[in-house]
Amino acid sequence: MTKPNNAFVIQREDLHILFDVLIERGYTPVGPTVREAVIVYDELSGLEDLPEGWAEEQDAGTYSLKRRGDNALFGFNNGPHSWKNYLFPSRVKLWEGDKTEDGGFTVKSAVDTQKKFAFIGVRACDLHAIQVQDKVFLDGEYRDPIYSKRREEALVIAVNCGQAAKTCFCTSMNTGPRVSDGYDLALTEILDNDQHYFLAEPGSTSGFSLLAEIPHSEASQEAIAAARGCTKQAQEQMGRKIDISDVKEMLYRNYDNDRWDELEKRCLSCGNCTMACPTCFCSKVEDVTDLTGNHAERWREWESCFTMDFSYIHGGSVRPTTRSRYRQWLVHKLAAWLDQFGTSGCVGCGRCITWCPVGIDLTEEVRLLRNSEN
Ligand code: SF4
Ligand code: SF4
Structure with a gap:
């Protein structure tokens, strides 16, 4: 050596x-x-x-x-x-503002x-x-x-x-x-x-x-x-393994696989997996005022693709079912992330498996999707 x-x-x-x-x-x-x-x-x-x-x-x-x-x-x-x-x-404050005596509004970062x-x-x-x-x-x-x-x-x-x-x-x-x-x-x-x-x-x-x-x-x-x-x-x-060879193509091919229906029966759409995941990065902004209405603040908070509101565009949610939300999460992590950022969105830390209250395991889900093709 x-x-x-x-x-x-x-x-x-x-x-x-x-x-x-x-x-x-x-x-x-x-x-x-x-x-x-x-x-x-x-x-x-x-x-x-x-x-x-x-x-x-x-x-x-x-x-x-x-x-x-x-x-x-x-x-x-x-x-x-x-x-x-x-x-x-x-949760982090982005800016705050106050009404002024002349009826204006001052904002500071x-x-x-x-x-x-x-x-x-x-x-x-x-x-x-x-x-x-x-x-x-x-x-x-x-x-x-x-x-x-x-x-x-x-x-x-x-x-x-x-x-x-x-x-x-x-x-x-x-x-x-x-x-x-x-x-x-x-x-x-x-x-x-x-x-x-x-x-x-x-x-x-x-x-x-x-x-x-x-x-x-x-x-x-x-x-x-x-x-x-x-x-x-x-x-x-190492407790688990996953076959990531051509996983992107495999997931894109299986957009309509019945396996997503099985997942819908188990997944609670709680978003724990996204909160525990070290790479998930979605957020929302929220404006709040005090009771007098003279002071306002804008806060950024973590958000999850498992909530209905996350994909709400005027008139409704783009992903109204748990099936569509779980699929979005898994396909983004292991496939679309590669197209978007040139790297996988998963580092194999296992947190989403441990902290899923119903024990959904993405390594198992990928295996089942793969097997369903044979
Ligand atoms: S195993 Fe992958 S998807 Fe799950 S929490 Fe870790 S990095 Fe995120
Ligand atoms: S932690 Fe489990 S039950 Fe909750 S949204 Fe993620 S996969 Fe679904």
Whole structure:
């Protein structure tokens, strides 16, 4: 094995310094923590907020925490939150205005005062999801100013997965379980008998400069091999797979397949899948006034293609049935997204499978649609 030039070791007892340095540099650390029996993302005050020793069991429509029996800090997989909660917040004020005494109206843009984020524990699939949303919010004719500011300022501390959930299928989507680019610092957690350390691989000058402030040593061949062994284990544990060869053409061919009727019987049109999905980006704007009618505000909020209102054009909804809405979602994710943005809208994180209350599984739906053709 050739030794990469940029691999170092940080001991577990020194990792807390990462948080101190980030806070000193004006970042708000955001990462995984346990809240209400789920691992969510939230602002972290230090390493002690991480879900030490916790893992989770997840499958279609189910999620529960369990103890791992060790002190791993990142020994779990994705929960319901993703980084879009911070880069593309679920509710944000766009502008506000007030009536003036002479009967006019003054408007001022809302300023996004959010401090810069340091994302801790970004998994490979989610790093790809951020890159997918970059295409949506930054690469088109219109750049989203809120996303753009938050994204430019964000620092990404990635964590390579050492385990996979039953709902994960990043290997099928070529998005994981090991990060490839787009991070400032990548960590792989290694627990080996009484040793507990992180292989640290900087991916940017900010990553190198962070590392310079944390005690570290050059990684041995054994440490590098142990880290690669961790991601190999995650690869082997991958809970699901999907055949994405010609999936775009297959879905376009099956626009009228009876399978969509079966889905209509199960799908609740609740939109959970779109809320949990790290790439879904739809939103609506809503105007509100106070009780006096003198003050008005415009807010942007997440919206879902599963609501009737989403496709309402004067006189009615373009997609009036659950059949048409589920089909729209799946075909957009895995087919039309490729035409629109040059990339799949799915990164194989499995969230839509876990957080669907009736356990609808898109990998299974694609398989059934494919099989129905034979
Ligand atoms: S469609 Fe489902 S598996 Fe794919 S990225 Fe969205 S939530 Fe994850
Ligand atoms: S697929 Fe599941 S999560 Fe998505 S809208 Fe239907 S019931 Fe809700």
